[in-house]
Amino acid sequence: MEKGTVELQVWHQKFLRYLACEGSPPAPGRISSRDPLHDKSSSHSPSSGASQSWFAIGIALIFSSFLKSPDKLNSETQIPLPAVNMPREAEISTNEKQFLKTALTENVRIDGRLFEQYRPLSLGFGEEFGVAEVELGKTRILAKVSAEVTVPYADRPFDGIFQIVTELSPMVSPAFEVNRPTETEVLLSRLLEKTVRRSGALDTESLCLMAGKKCWAVRVDVHVLSHDGNLVDAACVAVVAALRHFRKPDTSVEGEMVTVYTAAEREPTPLSWLHSPYCVTWSFYGEEGEMALLDASWKEEQVQVASFTVSLNRHGEVCQIAKLGGVAVDAVLLLKCTAGATVEVKRISEMVDQKLEEDAKRRDKGGLMAELRAENERES
Amino acid sequence: MAEEGLFVLPGDLIDPSFIPSHPKKPLRLGPGLRHIPPNSILPTVSGQVYTDNRKNSIWVEYNGGRYVPSTNDQVIGQIQRSAGEHYYVNIAPYASNAVLPHLAFEGVTKKTRPQLNPGALVYARVALAHKHMDVELECVSPSTGKADGLGPLVDGMVFNVSLGLARRLSMSKKENSKVIVLDLLGDAGLVFEVVVGRNGRVWIGGGSVADTVLVGRALTQTDEEDHGPEAQKNVVRRLLSERK
DSSP: OOHHHHHHHHHHHHHHHHHHHHSSOOOTTOOOOOOSSSOGGGGOOHHHHHHHHHHHHHHHHHHHHHOOOOTTOOGGGSOOOSOSSSOOOOOOOHHHHHHHHHHHHTTOOTTOOOTTOOOOEEEEEOSSTTEEEEEETTEEEEEEEEEEEEOOOTTOTTOOEEEEEEEOOTTTOTTOBTTBOOHHHHHHHHHHIIIIITTTOBOGGGGEEETTTEEEEEEEEEEEEEOSSOHHHHHHHHHHHHHHHOEEOOEEEETTEEEEOOTTTSOOEEOOBOOOOEEEEEEEESTTSOEEEESOOHHHHHTOSEEEEEEEOTTOOEEEEEOOSSSOOOHHHHHHHHHHHHHHHHHHHHHHHHHHHHHHHHHOGGGOHHHHOOSOOOOO | OEEEEEEEOTTOOOOGGGSOOOSSSOOEEOTTEEEETTTEEEESSOEEEEEETTTTEEEEEOOOSOOOOOTTOEEEEEEEEEETTEEEEEOSTTSOOEEEETTOSTTOOTTTOOOOOTTOEEEEEEEEOOTTSOOEEESSOTTTOOOTTOEEEOSOEEEEOOHHHHHHHTOSOHHHHOOOHHHHHHHTTOOOEEEEETTTEEEEESSOHHHHHHHHHHHHHHHHTTOOHHHHHHHHHHHHHHHO
């Protein structure tokens, strides 16, 4: 590949990274908030975020066809990866690395899958509301949602609090330690944060009970039970499914008094859910990242040269794109991957909807739910 | 001839009539059993008790848990680093590294020792396994000075299987192990080499990439779904039909 294109791709990659961090095209003089808990830009609507992202990709592509910058960008302009002093994951042997690479050049994956094939995905719910367990091949994730009444942030008096907490325990791999997050863990929580929280999937305003005084704090705990690659996709399904499965206690407000009812007094209500985003991760292999694999297993992740996570909902609206580091990948390939991801997301979305429906039917003994529920019908 | 039967739980009493007795040889206790002086033998795991009257030995077969090294096990290790006179070798996750002396290879001197980089694989025998000391490995038989197939592994692919399957694969008699998948694949004309490490790692190499993957998939499927001989035939048949 000629040098100009490589540079453009580096630039393009930087642009995508910028998108991934900010969710909207960079504006001059804009100050980004570093606190993920109350971020000013967190409440934009999903559709606007999506159109912004598509718009930005368009701009990136247009730019990449016009820009013929001379030898300004070289290897030192590559963005260094953060986090040097983190515990590292166990590595696979050189024999395995070599074998995996050779096998991919012969179009063979070690588990016999096609390049664009997902592992079998299964979803189950617990007895309690808001517990979801996802299995993606040998990767297993458990997500649990809990809610408590608390005081809202001073700068966001009309919003509730929504938080996603990830935990990779040493049970998963000896490389993980308690209270010392690895890069995997940081990326996982960051991507979930961007996909679910910042895309406005949960209407945080509906969590407000009394402006500036009382609100619900919804917290999702993500536990990784077994790690065989592609934690992000599996965790995202678990988080979304758990949140949609969750029921918070019903409340009523009279003057300055907030009453929280037990499940026996009033039927708990579901969260106000606006859309369901799902992540799809592609891994790239080869000198220039020309081979794209869907849903890489742990061993495959060890030899990838780059990875690309895109979050979409079933309408094909892009909520988030992350291509963090690695080699520069052809922009056209990224667009192809995004198109492939749309198909995959529709499939996942249908699966989750169906499982939720089945679970609701199982719990709805005697068909009383329709009479017990308090909320109004809503188009999603 | 090994005899199986008797399912035991940890702490169960083993019927004395089941314990082999040999006029000359001392009784050998295998994995999963513990001698508590003066005269009781208690299982420490749940599984099936096997006995071998010819060798005057008794042990418990179980599938699960982590790998605990014991002397004379042949394992596949991954070199972590080299320091001083030794390589530090990973033989199991969550376990501390084993030690492999630079000179524990066939026919090496200080000048001709193999240069192994971190990440290289070796097939080695456990020379010393003591609860309170680092495990020691060797790639040469100390009595004959021959490697007997031990040493660095070149190319190929490693598949992880359960400890039970690794043990069954290294059994000499097929009627005991009930693993016929490798024989079936060999009969079907696939060319491959297999190295079985007791630590649950199986190295497959020597053939084409597609065949190696096929053998690995057959093995891991047999292991995960706990297939009997008939089911193994089906797995092999299905995989071979995919190949063509």
